[in-house]
Amino acid sequence: MLINRQRRQFERLIVPMTKPLYIAALRLCRQHDWAEDLVQDTLIRAYERFNLFQPGTNFRAWLLTILTRLYLNDYVRGKRRPLSISYEEMGPSGNAMEFAAPTGENPESVLISAVIEEDLQAALDSIQEDFTQALILVDLEELSYQEAAEALSIPVGTVRSRVSRGRTQLRQHLMKARDNAMKAEIGGQDTVEHTKLQ
Template sequence: MNNKSVDENLPDVATESEAQRRERFERDAMSYVDQLYSAALRMARNPADAEDLVQEAYTKAYSAFHQYKPGTNLKAWLYRILTNTYINLYRKRQREPLRTSTDTVEDWQMASAMEHSPAGLRSAEVEALDHLPDSDVKAALQAIGEDFRMAVYFVDVEGFSYKEASDILGVPIGTVMSRLHRGRKNLRELLADYAADRGIATGARNKSAAKADGGAK
């Protein structure tokens, strides 16, 4: 396809009216509201705070929508604004956002992440997810450090590339990869522990047991 013909189909941000921009924002940006709320809930850990965070992020996104380049990754652009809004609010409050027992990434998102991430959590985690109560999975995800948790969320749950996650989080790609590795490792160990506590054998737990048995001989 000719790049010129593609560009011709994109809106001219410089000449569009306020009404056209509002219509484009409602059509394109607002379609991500549910996904942004899930991400906000991961950050704020409280439904009310998450709603406020999404509202503030969308307000900022609309004000800056003339700066967004049509045809580029709108989802990543919105997530970057959401993440920066969270960081700014967190520093302004200088306190940990409220937490409740409903802290969660949607269960279907976690299951989807496990299925589409071949380099991700494919052994103990997947087996544990099939057998463990949802509360254990949520607890394990909440137990890992925030930097690691957000890397896992953006890459494994939302499916962003390392480069996109790097742009969203405002850190180098190498940092994203390092945090993702640590986050996956921590989550894998926690899920294996939860599974073992309930008598569910996992690949990771079996390997550890085999090593222990081998060392005892």
């Protein structure tokens, strides 16, 4: 009877959390198979340890802590490494036009405002992994710095610096990518003009 009651209580809490967990897993792993395994392991582990969960605390943060630790376990042991994933794979594609650049700002700000999610995701995949993990937990999963610190098993100060530096690296990466794209575009135009002259 006790098992049934606990199971019902657990399912009532966990079922709505499956989607957020899956999204978080996809963000961390950037691989569908790995994300599915990770979520499944998280669900199993969470049920095993459900008696350790303190009612009244943040269940989502508790689950994300389990998920992050399982992910880090795989990552640290070198079992798996995250890959890049496109939005087509993750779901409906983004539209750069939805986020029109605000007027009257410097060109860099315009660029950041106009950046489409594919580029941002690509940049997130390219920066240092420690920074990516901190940014995913704080910016995308909306954990507090304290919760992220617990999930990653690091001090809060380290989370703060990783998020700050991560965002800086992200920005630098976006700028560099945009510069490269512009150079390529100019190079392409030159080639076209040169061909016309001939």
